[in-house]
Amino acid sequence: MACADQPWSLILVIILLLHVITSSSKPDSEILLKFKYSLGKNSRLSTWNTSTSPCSGDGTNWIGILCEKGTIWGLQLENMGLTGAMDLNSLKELPFLRTLSFMHNNFEGPLPSIKELRALKSVYLTNNKFSGDIQANAFDGMLSLKKVHLAHNRFTGLIPLSLTILPRLLELRLEGNKFEGAIPDFQQDGLKVMNVSNNVLEGQIPEGLSKMDASSFSGNSDLCGPPLGLCPSSQKLSVGTIVLLVIVVAAALAAIAAVFVILRRGNPTPQLQEAPGSLHVHKEVTFTDADNMEHGSPREHSSKGRRAGVDISEG
Numbered sequence: 001m002a003c004a005d006q007p008w009s010l011i012l013v014i015i016l017l018l019h020v021i022t023s024s025s026k027p028d029s030e031i032l033l034k035f036k037y038s039l040g041k042n043s044r045l046s047t048w049n050t051s052t053s054p055c056s057g058d059g060t061n062w063i064g065i066l067c068e069k070g071t072i073w074g075l076q077l078e079n080m081g082l083t084g085a086m087d088l089n090s091l092k093e094l095p096f097l098r099t100l101s102f103m104h105n106n107f108e109g110p111l112p113s114i115k116e117l118r119a120l121k122s123v124y125l126t127n128n129k130f131s132g133d134i135q136a137n138a139f140d141g142m143l144s145l146k147k148v149h150l151a152h153n154r155f156t157g158l159i160p161l162s163l164t165i166l167p168r169l170l171e172l173r174l175e176g177n178k179f180e181g182a183i184p185d186f187q188q189d190g191l192k193v194m195n196v197s198n199n200v201l202e203g204q205i206p207e208g209l210s211k212m213d214a215s216s217f218s219g220n221s222d223l224c225g226p227p228l229g230l231c232p233s234s235q236k237l238s239v240g241t242i243v244l245l246v247i248v249v250a251a252a253l254a255a256i257a258a259v260f261v262i263l264r265r266g267n268p269t270p271q272l273q274e275a276p277g278s279l280h281v282h283k284e285v286t287f288t289d290a291d292n293m294e295h296g297s298p299r300e301h302s303s304k305g306r307r308a309g310v311d312i313s314e315g
């Protein structure tokens with residue numbers, strides 16, 4: 001009886017397996033087709049159709065899909081003339097997706113919301129027509145992200161700060177855009193490749209990047225500091241300080257001159273004539289005081305001093 005049961009359980013297992021396989025591969029194709037329709041029409045993606053599943057083992061039936069053991073770990077859609085507003089959100093449902101490359105296409109508009117795909121390890125968007133500012137928090141929470149290639153697009157504004165706190169960042173290529181402002185402080189020890197050449201960056205290169213190749217920074221309007229030449233900012237500052245000093249000194253001199261003029265005009269001559277008299281009295285007092293110190297008692301001295309003081313105030 002046990003022998004008769006076994007075939008049934010085997011068939012059950014096979015049905016279950018088939019169900020798992022079909023249910024896991026069908027969503028993948030659905031997910032990818034949804035993504036495909038967010039792109040402009042393009043004959044290069046004709047193999048993305050329901051006649052096959054995207055992966056077969058480590059191999060792939062659909063162009064540009066990277067598979068391993070039947071699961072999709074990457075999209076590599078390069079040099080295909082792709083356009084449109086890619087719907088990265090639809091790719092969220094591919095749990096093993098780790099890399100995206102859309103290099104050398106015609107994508108335009110703002111940077112897609114990459115951080116929706118938190119587990120990504122690499123993003124390659126070099127040589128497209130993406131444009132506009134990138135939000136400072138565009139890469140927030142991407143703890144696995146190692147390679148970010150955004151070179152040769154039309155990005156503007158500041159280099160997004162969230163790049164500076166990616167714990168695993170190895171490569172950052174931003175060359176050939178219109179990034180402006182200062183380079184933020186990258187502190188990742190692992191950062192091996194960094195290229196921000198041919199942008200409109202300015203200011204001092206952060207110390208943490210001073211050991212990078214100088215060619216990583218070339219072609220910017222006003223970058224300075226190692227590995228490029230020393231910053232002229234300190235010289236500019238000292239020129240500014242000198243100018244400021246000259247102004248302050250001139251103002252002080254003018255103020256002193258003004259005080260003299262006011263004093264000369266304001267003090268009538270009688271006072272000037274009185275002055276020598278009072279000085280004379282004062283001299284006499286100090287003389288008496290000195291005598292008392294040598295010969296007399298402190299009491300005598302103090303009483304005489306008081307009298308002398310009264311004399312001065314009355315005379």
Ligand SMILES: *[C@@H]1O[C@H](CO)[C@@H](O)[C@H](O)[C@H]1NC(C)=O
Pocket residue numbers: 046047048049050051052061062
């Ligand atoms: C669907 O993909 C297969 C390859 O997987 C291809 O041979 C076929 O031409 C495609 N069908 C269409 C309608 O493009």
Ligand SMILES: *[C@@H]1O[C@H](CO)[C@@H](O)[C@H](O)[C@H]1NC(C)=O
Pocket residue numbers: 175176194195196197198213215216
């Ligand atoms: C950086 O990119 C420029 C092109 O913009 C290239 O000439 C240079 O060799 C690159 N440097 C590094 C270190 O990658």
